[in-house]
Amino acid sequence: MLNQTPLWKYLVLIFIVGMCALYATPNLYGEDYAVQISAGRNASVDESLLNKVTETLSSENIEAKNIALDNEQILVRLTNSDSQLIARETLQRALGDDYYVAMNLAPDTPAWLEAIGGAPMKLGLDLRGGVHFLMEVDMNSAVNKSFEDMVSDFRSALREEGIRYRTVRQVEGGVEIFFRDQDTLDKAEFFLRNRNRDLVFTEKNDLKIVVSMSEQKLAETRDYAVKQNITIIRNRVNQLGVAEPSVQKQGVDRIAVQLPGIQDTARAKEILNATATLEFRSVDLDHDVRDAVAGRVPAGSELVLDQQGQPQLLKKKIILTGNHIIDANSSADEYGIPQVNISLDSKGGSKMSQFTKDSIGKPMATVFIEYKSTGERDANDKLIFEAKREVISIATIQARLGSSFRITGLDSPQEAHNLSLLLRAGALIAPIQIVEERTVGPSLGKENIALGTQAIIWGFVAVLIFMLIYYKAFGLVANLALTLNLVMIVGIMSMIPGATLSLPGMAGIVLTVGMAVDANVLIFERIREELREGRSPQQAIHHGYDSAFSTILDANITTFIAGLILFAVGTGPIKGFSITLMIGIATSMFTAIFVTRAVVNAWCGGKPLKKLSI
Numbered sequence: 001m002l003n004q005t006p007l008w009k010y011l012v013l014i015f016i017v018g019m020c021a022l023y024a025t026p027n028l029y030g031e032d033y034a035v036q037i038s039a040g041r042n043a044s045v046d047e048s049l050l051n052k053v054t055e056t057l058s059s060e061n062i063e064a065k066n067i068a069l070d071n072e073q074i075l076v077r078l079t080n081s082d083s084q085l086i087a088r089e090t091l092q093r094a095l096g097d098d099y100y101v102a103m104n105l106a107p108d109t110p111a112w113l114e115a116i117g118g119a120p121m122k123l124g125l126d127l128r129g130g131v132h133f134l135m136e137v138d139m140n141s142a143v144n145k146s147f148e149d150m151v152s153d154f155r156s157a158l159r160e161e162g163i164r165y166r167t168v169r170q171v172e173g174g175v176e177i178f179f180r181d182q183d184t185l186d187k188a189e190f191f192l193r194n195r196n197r198d199l200v201f202t203e204k205n206d207l208k209i210v211v212s213m214s215e216q217k218l219a220e221t222r223d224y225a226v227k228q229n230i231t232i233i234r235n236r237v238n239q240l241g242v243a244e245p246s247v248q249k250q251g252v253d254r255i256a257v258q259l260p261g262i263q264d265t266a267r268a269k270e271i272l273n274a275t276a277t278l279e280f281r282s283v284d285l286d287h288d289v290r291d292a293v294a295g296r297v298p299a300g301s302e303l304v305l306d307q308q309g310q311p312q313l314l315k316k317k318i319i320l321t322g323n324h325i326i327d328a329n330s331s332a333d334e335y336g337i338p339q340v341n342i343s344l345d346s347k348g349g350s351k352m353s354q355f356t357k358d359s360i361g362k363p364m365a366t367v368f369i370e371y372k373s374t375g376e377r378d379a380n381d382k383l384i385f386e387a388k389r390e391v392i393s394i395a396t397i398q399a400r401l402g403s404s405f406r407i408t409g410l411d412s413p414q415e416a417h418n419l420s421l422l423l424r425a426g427a428l429i430a431p432i433q434i435v436e437e438r439t440v441g442p443s444l445g446k447e448n449i450a451l452g453t454q455a456i457i458w459g460f461v462a463v464l465i466f467m468l469i470y471y472k473a474f475g476l477v478a479n480l481a482l483t484l485n486l487v488m489i490v491g492i493m494s495m496i497p498g499a500t501l502s503l504p505g506m507a508g509i510v511l512t513v514g515m516a517v518d519a520n521v522l523i524f525e526r527i528r529e530e531l532r533e534g535r536s537p538q539q540a541i542h543h544g545y546d547s548a549f550s551t552i553l554d555a556n557i558t559t560f561i562a563g564l565i566l567f568a569v570g571t572g573p574i575k576g577f578s579i580t581l582m583i584g585i586a587t588s589m590f591t592a593i594f595v596t597r598a599v600v601n602a603w604c605g606g607k608p609l610k611k612l613s614i
Contacts, residue, residue, distance in 0.1 A: 002538045003605035005598050013598055016590075017484055020491030026109040026120045027490055032065060033084040034106035035091060037074040043098035044414040045072045056094045062087050072417075077106055121493045123260060124502030124576060125246075125440050127449050130260040134436035135233075137253045142225035142430035143218065148318065150175050150199075150211065156354055157195060163188045166207075174212035185209060222253065225430050228323055230255055233432075246500070255432070260500075278322030282355075283363040283394060284313040304367060306391040314365050314391070319355045324348025330416035333408065338416035340407040349403030356401040366393040366407070452506035459510045460486065463517050471524050473613035477599050478520040481591040485516045488587040489580065502576035512584025518555070519592035522548045524614055537609040545597050552593065560585045 037053065039045045050069045053076065057064055064087070065077040076091075078084045084103055092101045105128065107120050125132055147170045154168050154177060165188065166178040179185040189209055193201055198217040202210045213221065226249055233255065234247040246258040284301040292303050292313050303311045327343040344352060356364075370388045395407045463482060467475035489509060493499050527544030535543065563585065566578035604612075 002542045003601045005601040005605065010598060010602075013595060017488065017595070020488040022116075022491070023118055023495045024487050024491035026107065026113050026118045026494060029108045029110065029120070031105040031120075032077040032108050033081050034078065034104045035076040035084060035087045036100075036102050036104045036106075037076070037091065037095070038100040038102075039072065039098070045069065045074060045099075046414075049095075049099075050074055052094070053091060056091060057087060060086075060090050062090065075104075075106055077108075117495075119494060121490065122500045123449075124500045124505070124573075125258045125260050126503045126573075127452070127501065127506075128260040129440045129446075130258065132259075132436075132438040132440070133257040133434050134250065135255045135257060135432045136435045137222075137226050137229055137255065138431040138433070139222050139225065139253050143213070143221055144170075145321070145430065146213070146221050147175055149321070152318065152351075154192065154211075156351075157192070158188060161191055163191065171210075174210055177209045177211065179207045179209075182207065226253060226255065229430065229432060233257060254435070278325070279318050279367040279369065280320040280352075281318055281365050281367055282315045282359065283365055284315050285362065287313060289313040304365075304389045304391050306394075312365060312391045312394065314367070319364065320344070320348055320351050324351070328420040330413065330420040332413070333406075337408065338411075338413045340416050340420045342405055342407065344403045346403065352401045352403075352405070356397050356399075359397050360399060361397065363394050363396050365391050366395075368392045448503050452503060455510050456486075456506065456513065459513050463513060467517060467520070471520075471614055474524055474527075474600070477596050477603075478517060478524070478592075480599060481520065481596045482513065482516055484595060485584070485587050485591040486513065488591065489583055492583050492587065493580070496579075499579055500576060501580070502573055504573040504577035505580040508577045508580030508584060512581065512588055515559070515584065516588030516592060519548075519552045519588060520596060522552055523592070523596070527612070527614060531612065531614075537604070537612045540612070541600060541604060545593070549593065552589065556585050556589050 037045065037049070047069065050067065053074055054067055057067070057076070062083055063079060065079060067074065067076050076087060078087055088101055088103050092099075095101060109118060109120065113119075151168050151170050154175065155165075158165050158168075158177075164180065164184060166180055168175065168177050170176075177188065179188060185203070185207055189201055189203060192199075192209075192211070196211075198214055198220075200212045200214050202212070204210060230247050230249060234245065237245040237247070237257075237259065246256070246260075248256050250256040284298070287298045287301065289303070289311055292298070292301070293311055297303060297313075300316055301313055302316055304314050306312055324344045324347060325342060326345055328340055330338065330340050333339050368390045370390075393407055398408075460482070464479045467478045467482075469475070471478060486509075489512065493501060523544055526548045527540045530540035530543050531537070560582055563578045563582040566574055567582070570578060
């Protein structure tokens with residue numbers, strides 16, 4: 001019998017539409033004004049801090065809807081924006097500089113929805129408000145760091161090969177290696193050339209080899225510096241709980257950072273500037289630290305203060321930098337003592353192995369370095385940075401280490417956690433400076449949402465009225481599909497991790513509302529055509545859906561491919577538009593072809609119809 005739909009198909013359709021509707025539901029609950037508290041490097045978030053926050057707000061008569069401790073952060077939900085501002089200022093004064101107190105917007109999703117992964121759509125900067133930074137990577141520092149690593153690598157490689165050299169030193173634009181005789185120089189040059197084919201070796205007449213980078217190697221070094229910094233900035237922002245950050249490369253040496261929902265520009269800058277680099281260095285046991293404090297610092301060593309302000313005498317030679325760290329996490333050993341487990345990449349593992357094979361029983365220091373702007377600029381109008389070093393850990397090497405090892409001797413689990421966070425997220429390849437910043441207020445974001453929503457509603461209503469008037473009862477079926485299509489777009493956008501709705505994305509939804517009805521128009525016109533040719537209503541419905549399917553598929557696939565290209569090559573707003581466009585195409589095909597046919601079959605299938613209301 002024509003136009004019959006099996007029960008299992010109805011169940012599948014109901015399940016798919018129901019799941020999308022369920023995950024679209026969190027968008028109905030809105031958001032709360034909130035203040036988010038995170039710990040700095042030398043602080044921790046625990047129950048005592050929660051009690052202090054509660055007492056502080058109570059003493060200032062600031063009413064909070066809820067105060068919760070979760071994922072080592074405290075979230076204070078407030079009733080309005082004025083209370084949010086007062087609460088932030090009050091808590092910042094009470095807690096001091098050891099804590100990050102940032103204003104935010106927190107979803108008011110019920111606990112039962114959160115338990116199944118329900119969350120509202122992530123809104124972009126233009127809809128939610130927040131801060132935008134354009135950051136520039138200091139490429140000179142990135143290249144110099146590569147030359148520093150090159151010096152260390154050359155020394156180790158020549159020693160292992162048994163080739164004697166006078167000295168290896170870094171100079172402007174490269175590395176110089178001096179030898180005592182021509183034969184040794186020739187042997188060394190042959191060995192190093194084969195080992196480093198992407199470097200340029202120039203022999204000088206004073207028994208010296210000058211090593212520099214090829215243009216390709218320079219480009220790779222700069223590109224790696226930007227990519228590594230993007231990863232570290234993203235990790236740092238995520239670790240500190242900033243909601244839905246966007247961190248993307250822009251141009252050759254710049255990084256665009258968008259933090260939707262963050263309204264405190266100064267605190268956001270502090271979060272980003274907290275990123276730094278790390279070094280592993282050996283402790284100088286051959287000299288007395290008291291002599292160094294008195295001004296007699298031995299050559300090849302330097303004094304660095306630890307977190308308690310005590311001086312430590314360290315070798316200047318860097319064993320390893322933090323950019324070789326793949327992962328770091330805190331745990332407890334078999335005796336319950338806190339430790340940090342570290343994983344290095346292959347190059348870092350090789351360096352660590354070479355150093356520690358002759359250093360068992362000796363201490364190794366982890367040095368945290370913050371780059372801070374001096375406020376001065378160089379000849380190229382770039383900000384000049386100065387490095388502030390601090391010893392955050394000194395551990396004794398127990399055995400020869402490789403790509404995986406652990407740091408022990410930590411006082412508390414919180415110290416182990418803080419150290420693992422720094423190791424995992426603090427290893428910038430090169431300093432960065434903020435060259436542009438913009439703030440989008442939440443009121444402007446609300447206005448954009450209101451205007452975008454109005455556009456969607458008016459477009460939606462106009463299409464509904466047209467379909468109802470022109471196609472009568474079948475228009476009602478199309479309108480049902482159009483409504484479900486909108487619900488499915490919202491539900492899928494809410495489910496996809498990383499999908500963000502921006503103002504261009506709302507334009508994409510408006511476009512898909514118009515496009516979604518195209519498939520129904522094609523089907524309904526084909527049914528009319530079949531009726532004019534004398535087919536029965538049941539045959540007209542059957543042939544109308546079957547004949548229009550290939551046309552609808554071809555038209556939507558070509559548009560979907562265009563959306564894919566926009567997503568692949570576009571950035572920011574263009575990506576937002578392409579995501580909603582592609583989701584809208586997929587859902588409109590599903591609702592227009594499968595949902596409407598199921599509804600029509602349930603309404604008309606198997607019945608002796610003489611005419612259709614179309």
